[in-house]
Amino acid sequence: MVPLSWYLIFSAILFSIGLFGVLSRRNLVAILLGIELMLNSVNVNLAAFWRYGTVTNITGQVFAIIVFAVAAAEVSVGLALVISVYRKRNTVIADEIDMLKF
Amino acid sequence: MDFLKDPLKVAADWLLGIFAGWGMPELWANVLIGFLGIFILVALLMVLDIFLVWIERKVVSRFQSRIGPNRVGPFGLIQPFADIIKLLIKEDTTPEGADRVLYNLAPILSMMSVLILWAVVPLAPSILGVDLNIGVLYIIAAGAIGTLSIIMAGWSSNNKYSLIGAFREAAVMLSFEIPMLTVMLIPTIFTGSMGIGAITQAQDTWFVFLAPLAAVIFLIAAIAELGRSPFDMGEAESELISGYNIEYSGMKFGMFYAGELLHAFTFGGFWAILFFGGYRFFGLEQVSAFLAIAILFFKAFIGYWIIMWIKYTLLRIRIDHMLAFNWKFLTPVAFVLLMATAFMNALLADASNWLYIGGMFLSNVLVAWISLEVARSASRRERERVEGGKAVEAHQ
Amino acid sequence: MTIDQIIFLVVAVATLIAAFRVVTTGNLIHAAFWLIAALFGVAAIFAILHASFLAVVQVVVYIGAISILFIFAVMLTRKDMRDQGPQLNRNWGFGAFLAALALVGLVFLVHGWSGVTKTAPAFPSEFDAVSALGNALVSPDAYVLPFEVASVLLVAALVGAVYVAYNRK
Amino acid sequence: MSTETIIWLIPLPPALAFFLIVLFTNRNKALSHTIAIGAALLSWLGSMIVFARALGVEHFGEHPFESSINWLPLAGSWFKIGVLVDPLTALTLFFVAWTVLMIFIYSVGYHNFGQPEGDHDQKGLPPHGATVEEHGNKHVVPSVEPMYSRFFAFIGLFAFGMFTLVVSDNLLTLFIGWEIMGLCSYLLIGFWHGKKSARDAAVKAFLTTRVGDVFMLLGIAYLYSVTGTLSFREIFTETTLHALQLIPSGVLGFSTAGLIGLLLFIGTVGKSAQFPLHVWLPDAMEGPTPVSAMIHAATMVSAGVYTVIRMFPLLSLDAQTMSVVAFIGAFTALFAATIALAQNDIKRVLAYSTISQLGFMIAALGIGAYIAAIFHLITHAFFKALLFLGSGSVIHGMEHGVLHTGNHKVDPQDMFNMGGLKSKMPITFWTFLIGGFALSGFPIVTAGFWSKDEILADAFAHNLPVFITLAIAAFLTAFYTMRQITLTFLGEPRTEEASHAHETPWTMTFPLLVLSVLAIGYGWLGIPEDFPILGGLLPNWLHEFAGATLAHHPEAGEFHPVPLLTSFIVALGGLALGYLMYRNVNSSAEDKLQFGFLKNKYYVDEIYEAVFIKPVTWFADKAVYQIMDKGFIDGILHLFGPGTQGIGDAIRNYFDLPFINRFLGDGSANVTYFSGEKLRVIQTGRIQQYLMLALILFIAIGAVLYFFVFA
Known part of the structure; x- marks a missing residue:
């Protein structure tokens, strides 16, 4: 059987890759891609804890479902914002969208 | 007799015995048998696909008062093979600036999205690839892969028309997934399970009698999902030349084409499974597994024929009308129907069988009637707004 | 190594490679498609975990909707099809360091936790995870409130997205 | 039922x-x-x-x-x-x-x-009738209650x-x-x-x-x-x-x-x-x-x-x-x-x-x-x-x-x-x-x-x-x-x-x-x-x-x-x-x-007027209003007024203005202004930099908590 630690390590790596994407990509859409990876790693953890805890207690899956909903909402609003910004500023580079500064 | 009843198990046991004789571990043998089954199913489907081409061409020509293929073989039966040979020996072009990997991946995904659907199709009481308890969702998930293949094809071709076609197709498929999933939940309510096998087993009364409106909505959404006329936004020959598959040629185009036909047939099959009892026909399915498969295919062919009938009868609808139709009419109606069905199901939980069927049927008719009335008055107002009062009078 | 482990390792490595390509590839469209591959991998992981509902929903929601949305967004936010300039910002090195630091911290925490060596309990034969999940989502004793809140959130996101992206001309 | x-x-x-x-x-x-x-x-x-x-x-x-x-x-x-x-x-x-x-x-x-509505009806009065014109003749009809x-x-x-x-x-x-x-x-x-x-x-x-x-x-x-x-x-x-x-x-x-x-x-x-x-x-x-x-x-x-x-x-x-x-x-x-x-x-x-x-x-x-x-x-x-x-x-x-x-x-x-x-x-x-x-x-x-x-x-x-x-x-x-x-x-x-x-x-x-x-x-x-x-x-x-x-x-x-x-x-x-x-x-x-x-109904109303209402009114006016209310209670209030005002003035002049206003009020504003002037450079407007900062702090705090607080 696959030990629980494998899943946890896997999701940790996935999370870090997503984090790297969020911190380092220039494109706003790419940042959102990174966020998706991070959310997915969380879901893997939730499902793994469900499977390796008490299986009849479905809480882990419920949380994963909620994360799906949140991810869908986040992406739709996030991409709408990106498109709106692109219309106004004609760029999707995160560093160029810095009107909120000193 | 066992072979007639349950051929799959007999064959599997037989093969297992042979493999065991070769000294193979049981686990590996099982895996191998599974792969063998998949291979056989896919191969049979591809053969079926070839004949679907012939059927389609024959039917369309009858619709159009022609005779159709009649030169190659009796009734033109060999014609599809000729077509295949033509496609195989054509030059396989790849446009300049295309994204090669995605360009070549797209037709495969397209075919795959259709073939994986057959994993959950219950061909006979005992012949069922995987009895997923979430089969309904699985159908939608496979549709998502189809969407993906179209986007891939449209984008990677490096052609405006194909990109526009892909966008349209993706928008349509994403939109029509919603009413489709919603009405697929109605058989789920009746059955209490999302498994396709369970849904078939539960249809002592065909669900079309319980939910005629749901069957109609499913058919409409399925046609849109298939991208067939009148909803063939992705191809739209007169506007986009050929849409997302414009740059494809040879066997790659052939895979799109075959995928589309098989997809249509498959959805005819799902229509039959979800609403017309699948392989069930007054106990005949218990006689022999082959009879059950025949019944299912017969029903699927009727569904396929209806889809063709619609395709060759109706004109293409404009994309904005079509999306508006989905979001402003089909989706709300599907939601209302789902709620009404759930409500009636709870209400009539302890009612007698006939009362249950009657109540469900009437609630469907009522929802249909109300939604049509609402749509009619809304469209009349819209027409008055757009065309002015006099134009409306002229229409009437 | 058992078959389970081999399958898991293959899937996990493929997923991680895909994920890595998501954050490093220069072509954003490719990044989106790599994301799809990574999400497929995660769906496979769910399937290995017997979370069949999650696996299918992962395909439907992430691949069927979210990824398509990403592709749309990528295409809508560019004037031509080619990508210009570097795709990583000036601080990417520091970002990589921080991500690595986070990974080290997480692995350290996982390592130090006693429950990490747990193996999966046998899957109860008569237990239907999908129906249990469905009941949990709509049972007042369980999670009907978060479920409804999530629904409201989705509606709000729908309206908000349309409002934000609406082109007023 | x-x-x-x-x-x-x-x-x-x-x-x-x-x-x-x-x-x-x-x-x-x-x-x-x-x-x-x-x-x-x-x-x-x-x-x-x-x-x-x-x-x-x-x-x-x-x-x-x-x-x-x-x-x-x-x-x-x-x-x-x-x-x-x-x-x-x-x-x-x-x-x-x-x-x-x-x-x-x-x-x-x-x-x-x-x-119809009355011509000059108002709320609180019975309706007075409305003028309507019919076949050229004006005449008055009853009007609806307002x-x-x-x-x-x-x-x-x-x-x-x-x-x-x-x-x-x-x-x-x-x-x-x-x-x-x-x-x-x-x-x-x-x-x-x-x-x-x-x-x-x-x-x-x-x-x-x-x-x-x-x-x-x-x-x-x-x-x-x-x-x-x-x-x-x-x-x-x-x-x-x-x-x-x-x-x-x-x-x-x-x-x-x-x-x-x-x-x-x-x-x-x-x-x-x-x-x-x-x-x-x-x-x-x-x-x-x-x-x-x-x-x-x-x-x-x-x-x-x-x-x-x-x-x-x-x-x-x-x-x-x-x-x-x-x-x-x-x-x-x-x-x-x-x-x-x-x-x-x-x-x-x-x-x-x-x-x-x-x-x-x-x-x-x-x-x-x-x-x-x-x-x-x-x-x-x-x-x-x-x-x-x-x-x-x-x-x-x-x-x-x-x-x-x-x-x-x-x-x-x-x-x-x-x-x-x-x-x-x-x-x-x-x-x-x-x-x-x-x-x-x-x-x-x-x-x-x-x-x-x-x-x-x-x-x-x-x-x-x-x-x-x-x-x-x-x-x-x-x-x-x-x-x-x-x-x-x-x-x-x-x-x-x-x-x-x-x-x-x-x-x-x-x-x-x-x-x-x-x-x-x-x-x-x-x-x-x-x-x-x-x-x-x-x-x-x-x-x-x-x-x-x-x-x-x-x-x-x-x-x-x-x-x-x-x-x-x-x-x-x-x-x-x-x-x-x-x-x-x-x-x-x-x-x-x-x-x-x-x-005159046996003058009962008048008797009540004389026996109950008049004395009570007189008592209310003289005793309660004049003596109690105006003399006593108002007197106390008048006593309080100036005294409180004096205390208030003193506090204002010797505490509020110099200490609160000058020292605390202006002082805190100055401090905020000065520190804001110095700190504003870290607000770059770049979201990823903020995120990095947050992450650094998160890791640092997590490490401190793990190693020193919960250890």
Whole structure:
């Protein structure tokens, strides 16, 4: 059987890759891609804890479902914002969208 | 007799015995048998696909008062093979600036999205690839892969028309997934399970009698999902030349084409499974597994024929009308129907069988009637707004 | 190594490679498609975990909707099809360091936790995870409130997205 | 629905109607009255169902409909509230539902629904009429009431109070309904609050009934402290009543039961306008006529009598209390009847007759004639509602005449301005005649005869002085009733306005017709068994039914010819005398009965003014206002003012300005400004840099917590 630690390590790596994407990509859409990876790693953890805890207690899956909903909402609003910004500023580079500064 | 009843198990046991004789571990043998089954199913489907081409061409020509293929073989039966040979020996072009990997991946995904659907199709009481308890969702998930293949094809071709076609197709498929999933939940309510096998087993009364409106909505959404006329936004020959598959040629185009036909047939099959009892026909399915498969295919062919009938009868609808139709009419109606069905199901939980069927049927008719009335008055107002009062009078 | 482990390792490595390509590839469209591959991998992981509902929903929601949305967004936010300039910002090195630091911290925490060596309990034969999940989502004793809140959130996101992206001309 | 559920629901629709109208529909007149009448109809329906089901129950008195729920938690037990329908309640529900419904319908016509808005009507004043142009001719028509919806809201609330009172099974909810009605009577009497007389009348009615209510509350509290319960069914058990009878109260030799009964009775004296708290009722005629019919004839004053009837088992324990009750009732009956002789206002005559008739009921109770009192209560509700609505119809017709001539100095309520209306307003005349004859006790035919005869018969059997007093009062009743009818309807029109009066719309006449049927027909239910000729024809149903309310079924009185003959003589004689005396009277100057002390109601108001109001006003002005308020309290306040100001100044100058403002205020601003100036460079506007910063801090804090805090 696959030990629980494998899943946890896997999701940790996935999370870090997503984090790297969020911190380092220039494109706003790419940042959102990174966020998706991070959310997915969380879901893997939730499902793994469900499977390796008490299986009849479905809480882990419920949380994963909620994360799906949140991810869908986040992406739709996030991409709408990106498109709106692109219309106004004609760029999707995160560093160029810095009107909120000193 | 066992072979007639349950051929799959007999064959599997037989093969297992042979493999065991070769000294193979049981686990590996099982895996191998599974792969063998998949291979056989896919191969049979591809053969079926070839004949679907012939059927389609024959039917369309009858619709159009022609005779159709009649030169190659009796009734033109060999014609599809000729077509295949033509496609195989054509030059396989790849446009300049295309994204090669995605360009070549797209037709495969397209075919795959259709073939994986057959994993959950219950061909006979005992012949069922995987009895997923979430089969309904699985159908939608496979549709998502189809969407993906179209986007891939449209984008990677490096052609405006194909990109526009892909966008349209993706928008349509994403939109029509919603009413489709919603009405697929109605058989789920009746059955209490999302498994396709369970849904078939539960249809002592065909669900079309319980939910005629749901069957109609499913058919409409399925046609849109298939991208067939009148909803063939992705191809739209007169506007986009050929849409997302414009740059494809040879066997790659052939895979799109075959995928589309098989997809249509498959959805005819799902229509039959979800609403017309699948392989069930007054106990005949218990006689022999082959009879059950025949019944299912017969029903699927009727569904396929209806889809063709619609395709060759109706004109293409404009994309904005079509999306508006989905979001402003089909989706709300599907939601209302789902709620009404759930409500009636709870209400009539302890009612007698006939009362249950009657109540469900009437609630469907009522929802249909109300939604049509609402749509009619809304469209009349819209027409008055757009065309002015006099134009409306002229229409009437 | 058992078959389970081999399958898991293959899937996990493929997923991680895909994920890595998501954050490093220069072509954003490719990044989106790599994301799809990574999400497929995660769906496979769910399937290995017997979370069949999650696996299918992962395909439907992430691949069927979210990824398509990403592709749309990528295409809508560019004037031509080619990508210009570097795709990583000036601080990417520091970002990589921080991500690595986070990974080290997480692995350290996982390592130090006693429950990490747990193996999966046998899957109860008569237990239907999908129906249990469905009941949990709509049972007042369980999670009907978060479920409804999530629904409201989705509606709000729908309206908000349309409002934000609406082109007023 | 079970009967109990229906009973719970009976009071509800009018209350809902009140809120609906007040909150939502008050701009829409048609919707408002539809809601109100619909609510009344629902309550009526519920009452009728309950009544019908009550008729079907064997030994209903022993097995009434009752249902109660826990309401207030007390130490270790619950105060319960609930509903109770026994024969008395069923009968009361019957007449309340009918009269309320009829009055609601009548109000639509009375407030000129469907007529145009008035030319210069304003809220708080009666409508003055609107000018309309028709075929080129301008003429004045009645205008719709400006506060139309508000009226329906108020009477809806009122009906809620009445139904609550009737169906409640305990004194507390009864008292709640009682007080809601008190509030509504205040609101409705002062409905046209633009008129000073209406305002004064409203305040007077409220304060006067308040005197009674306070005593009643005392009685309820006393009762609760002795028995520990307010539920009727629990109080009227043998043991409780026996205990109440035996414990002396220590006041004037009353037993506890007697004293409680007396206190509760004082409440009734206020509510039912018995002497000496009767002064508010005639003044209350300032309200719109449907209100007069509703409050001051059919329901609210009946509520007072209803309460006494309800508490009869308690009251009857003490002979002393009973004689007080009998005395007050009989005295009021005669006293009010004499005043009514000299009144010229059509509604005031009816107001005094109401007081007088209520006196009959109270007197009947005082001599133990329980069923006679119930009987008269019901018949009186019907014919008095009929008379009030009829008088409203007359006034309406007269106002029509006033609008026609445009002479607004003519008082449309003065009977000497009327005359000859019989031919102008036939329906009103005939129904008014029926009501008037019922009030007079016109023999055999009318309900009023049977109930009054029963009271007289019982009085003759038990208490001769009361009998004589009541007989005289009955004679006077017949006399002034005929005077009213003669002056109003017979003869020739005495003014031009009267000759232009005409019949009112169907919404007003229809209730009159319904009520006149009830005013005649109801009497046939209570004909004594041994009455000559008629006695055997119909069983004395009412006696059987109502009597079952009491534990000991009262015996029907022996038939005696003397009270019967008395009834005949006083009724017919009074009517004849009234007609003969007034058929040729044309102005108030010719009226021989316009004695000053009658005209001025025996100067009771003036006496109250001198004895109570003046001293209290003087005391309030001198002692409370001048000395206490202005001298003492204001003085203290004036002392505080400057002192506080001085302290405040000091704090401001020596603490606030230098320390708080300069040091803390400006200082913190400067610090913030300076640090902001230095720190603002880290706000780059780049989201990823923020994220990195957050992550660094997160990792750092996590590490610190892990290694140093939780280690």
